[in-house]
Amino acid sequence: MTRVIHTGDTHIGYQQYHSPVRRQDFLDAFGAVVDDAIDGDVDAVVHAGDLFHDRRPELPDLMGTITVLRRLDDAGIPFLAVVGNHESTRGGQWLDLFERLGLATRLDDEPVTVGDTAFYGLDHVPVSRRDELEYAFEPHDADYAALVAHGLFEPFAHADWDTETVLTESDVAFDAMLLGDNHKPDRATVADTWVTYPGSTERASASEREGRGYNLVRFDEAAAAGDDRIEIRRRALDTREFVFVSVELGEGEGEARVREQVRQHDLADAVVLVEVTGDGDPITPAAVEEFAADAGALIARVTDRRTVETDEAVDVSFADPEDAVRERIERMGLSTAALDVDATVRDDGVADANVRETVKSAVEERLDDPGAFEPAEDSMSDGDESDEDAEPDAGKHAEPDAGKHAEPDTDGTHTGETGADDGTESTAERDESAPGADGQVSMEDYL
Numbered sequence: 001m002t003r004v005i006h007t008g009d010t011h012i013g014y015q016q017y018h019s020p021v022r023r024q025d026f027l028d029a030f031g032a033v034v035d036d037a038i039d040g041d042v043d044a045v046v047h048a049g050d051l052f053h054d055r056r057p058e059l060p061d062l063m064g065t066i067t068v069l070r071r072l073d074d075a076g077i078p079f080l081a082v083v084g085n086h087e088s089t090r091g092g093q094w095l096d097l098f099e100r101l102g103l104a105t106r107l108d109d110e111p112v113t114v115g116d117t118a119f120y121g122l123d124h125v126p127v128s129r130r131d132e133l134e135y136a137f138e139p140h141d142a143d144y145a146a147l148v149a150h151g152l153f154e155p156f157a158h159a160d161w162d163t164e165t166v167l168t169e170s171d172v173a174f175d176a177m178l179l180g181d182n183h184k185p186d187r188a189t190v191a192d193t194w195v196t197y198p199g200s201t202e203r204a205s206a207s208e209r210e211g212r213g214y215n216l217v218r219f220d221e222a223a224a225a226g227d228d229r230i231e232i233r234r235r236a237l238d239t240r241e242f243v244f245v246s247v248e249l250g251e252g253e254g255e256a257r258v259r260e261q262v263r264q265h266d267l268a269d270a271v272v273l274v275e276v277t278g279d280g281d282p283i284t285p286a287a288v289e290e291f292a293a294d295a296g297a298l299i300a301r302v303t304d305r306r307t308v309e310t311d312e313a314v315d316v317s318f319a320d321p322e323d324a325v326r327e328r329i330e331r332m333g334l335s336t337a338a339l340d341v342d343a344t345v346r347d348d349g350v351a352d353a354n355v356r357e358t359v360k361s362a363v364e365e366r367l368d369d370p371g372a373f374e375p376a377e378d379s380m381s382d383g384d385e386s387d388e389d390a391e392p393d394a395g396k397h398a399e400p401d402a403g404k405h406a407e408p409d410t411d412g413t414h415t416g417e418t419g420a421d422d423g424t425e426s427t428a429e430r431d432e433s434a435p436g437a438d439g440q441v442s443m444e445d446y447l
């Protein structure tokens with residue numbers, strides 16, 4: 001019998017709403033999962049990616065994470081993980097650093113056996129590169145096998161990765177796929193294999209309304225009733241309070257009505273998200289936000305839907321320009337060579353002075369491979385995915401204040417018009433102006 005905690009999408013380092021308190025919340029949620037692992041004496045903690053929100057976590061985020069991982073290690077509980085799309089770097093991964101420190105095991109195509117179960121890993125792979133995947137895994141001699149992977153898998157919402165293909169093409173017969181990426185917890189069976197998301201451990205966007213938690217997974221013939229050999233139970237986490245207030249204003253109603261609705265709730269230390277729809281008089285969102293703050297709210301955001309021309313939320317917020325760019329690029333259908341160039345230009349591990357040379361050698365390496373210059377076939381064309389629910393990623397970053405700050409043109413200006421031809425120059429420009437391009441410490445400095 002093997003009992004593990006399955007978690008993911010921790011997003012440590014996410015300074016949501018620009019709040020240092022929220023940043024701490026994301027780390028605390030990870031700490032709470034690890035505390036439960038120790039209290040429950042599980043056999044392992046399995047992490048399905050996006051431990052960090054950003055591929056450049058800052059030193060306090062790293063030190064906080066190491067402190068938590070050390071606690072787990074002191075309790076003798078292994079931490080098995082894969083790399084998600086948010087934290088993926090070119091070359092080494094932060095997870096490799098933790099592995100070097102003896103605090104984590106990076107899962108891959110070779111089995112890591114804990115008790116009766118062999119665990120394998122599949123890092124996030126962009127849509128454009130999935131055709132190359134062979135799903136080749138080394139054999140195991142355990143009673144059960146689980147694949148830990150990061151991506152949007154069928155049969156859940158926003159899926160772009162065919163689960164049945166993964167299962168049929170894999171050399172190993174998996175009893176379960178323990179997943180990350182989709183922040184909504186769920187489970188299903190595909191071809192007799194359990195497929196499950198534990199969801200994020202703190203709300204990374206206003207669309208994540210239901211309570212947060214993680215999975216407790218038991219691989220045990222006697223675990224569940226019937227023929228199930230796997231038992232998946234959901235455990236709740238005590239996270240930051242979010243108060244959602246929807247106000248539909250009628251004719252002649254205005255700010256007083258909004259305040260009255262907000263006042264109905266306990267706002268103490270909560271993130272308060274107010275949405276105004278309907279008709280009525282103009283309101284001043286900032287005044288309502290101040291009112292909520294005075295009533296004890298940690299953060300208050302008012303979105304007046306009436307001032308937005310359509311319901312199409314703009315999925316760009318100045319809080320996360322890097323994320324917006326990354327998501328956009330994934331959907332642009334760039335060739336492998338173009339992705340290489342883009343990654344090099346924006347990689348903080350490559351000093352500005354070396355970008356030209358690195359790009360040159362990367363392109364030269366690709367010259368023998370004509371396919372590398374073909375646009376990705378399976379990617380969506382530009383601009384046809386403005387629905388905020390089109391991808392969980394889009395929802396994740398659409399903060400309620402996105403409407404207030406986002407420029408409708410941001411998408412197009414920064415990435416939409418950037419073809420593979422002129423990609424080098426315009427991405428270079430973007431890099432210089434990006435707020436995060438500050439030559440921060442890179443992973444190589446640690447290894």
Ligand SMILES: [Mn+2]
Pocket residue numbers: 009050084086181182183
């Ligand atoms: Mn995530």
